[in-house]
Amino acid sequence: MTTTPRGADETPAAENLPAGAPLPTGPGSPEPVESSQRRPRRRSSLGRQGIEMFLENRLAVLGLVLIVGLVLFSFVGPLLHRTDQVHTDLANAYVPPGERGYLLGTDGIGYDQLGRLMLGGQTSLIVGLAAGLLATAFGTLWGATAGFLGGWVDAVMMRLVDALLSIPALFLFMLIATIITPTVPMLVLTIAAFAWLNPARMIRGDSIALRSRDFIVAMRGMGGGSARAVRSHIVRNAIGTVIVNATFQIADAILYVAYLSYLGLGVPPPAANWGGMLSSGIGEIYSANWWLVYPPGILIILLVLAFNFVGDGLRDAFEVRLRKR
Template sequence: MPKSRTRSTATAAPAGTRSTTVGFGRLLLRNKLGMVGLGVIAFWTLGSIFIGVLSPYGASETAAGALLAPPSLDHLFGTDNFGRDLLTRVFAGGQLSLWTGLIAVGISMAIGVPLGGIAGYAGGALGSVIMRVMDVLLAFPSLVLAMAVAAALGPGTSSAMIAVGIVGIPEFARITYGQTISLKQREFVEAGRALGLSSATILTRHIVPNALAPIVVRATLGMGYAILTAAALSFIGLGAQPPTAEWGVMISDGRGYIISGEWWLTFFPGLAIATSILGFNLLGDALRDVLDPRLRTTA
């Protein structure tokens, strides 16, 4: 009998974890707007991965006989001033834009979450110094700060990733700081202290995992902002450089042709930016509703 009780106790936690995960999955699937957002993200992600196989044109392949061709059956998005197929370039640019957003958000989380956790848990002078630095960064308009960082690092995709990542640090720091302040007085944290666990262990194993819900939501919403800011940096020449297939670069290249009627040069890259941001925003809102019990609705 004791062996049987031990065996059932050992399997209870994984089963509960699985049931919780399944429950979150079902709630997310019921959120129609969240599924629309996920579908849009999947469309651009899969399209950017497989465009090299599916498209008969290369992203940098030029055709002298098809300069500034309007959308047609041969070129669904038209061609640019070098005769390059715009559909291929838009999807190829999606790969770079999505990677830029992902890496930028990763930088923001990797720095902002530990800083916010340390500031909230340590408090005192150390916490005040960290959060005042975050306040200084927040005092600058985000695009202006990103431009300053990118200009200091020099034009390039890597500079855009780092610049956008630095701009996002204060947001993650403040979210983690608030969550840590709320959680560090909870019973399970007090129990950890009583057991002699170090502050680093309490932070990494108990506080940060319990603060992940708003961090994940912020990361999802931050992807849209990162894509937009990176495209803006490329548009003004501080991000990706021509002839790289990138949404901001393509809009910058096509802006001189708007007046003469070649609208497709800027419309389709702009549409890609707008829909990808919409997709991440819808998914972020859905995750917020699912992860926050106060916002859940019963079906």
């Protein structure tokens, strides 16, 4: 008959102990696990689960691949496909794709269309990213401050936002673009000057919900100021909303660049962007020069959709309920 060593079955399991009872000590007893060892695992698990949820969204993954591909096309492509985008070459105007060594043909003044698309992508991406991020940053601070302070400060700040939102943004952009010389920095500032309104309203809602939380009340009870609360607590806890909103703001800024350039208010030649190329190609559509219209239009659609797809994926990844399912 097999004998059991004395004391091996006398130690009760931790899960069988009553609530609040101390864990047994001595040989054979389970070693306690410190809470500091469990926290990193939980955080890494949540982060890993968020990444898995993002990867489950096939459209989000497709959008990320498109963004990376278009960035490489616009910034790495000119290093591999060198063209002259400054001097005109009327002898090679309207060359169809595939002829004389031009993969996508040439436009009405002899510019290589493929190289022109790469150069135009740089302008569209730089203006869209810079304007979108700048608008999101300013709108986040504005909305977080208004929601946290509340009272008459919130009323005044948000009434200004409502007043500016009542004016069509495209009309304001056109008005400003006709007054100033449209350059890349001016386009960034012009678009960001009015694109911050929607982020401000969204972050204000999160700020109102967060300002009554226990950690905010405890911080203020210990003498913490409003600036520290907004910077260190409100903005950090609303970072999911900020990041998701930034992707949509970038997509909107790229569309605004295309709008202004299509109306002739974009960056003047020899600089290029996809909206200006699309505007120039519209007049050639009845001349069977299709390669001047479809490539820039398709690239604009793909880039805007890519940022929207990524924004949808990030929204799901940052959603707490979905991450804890």
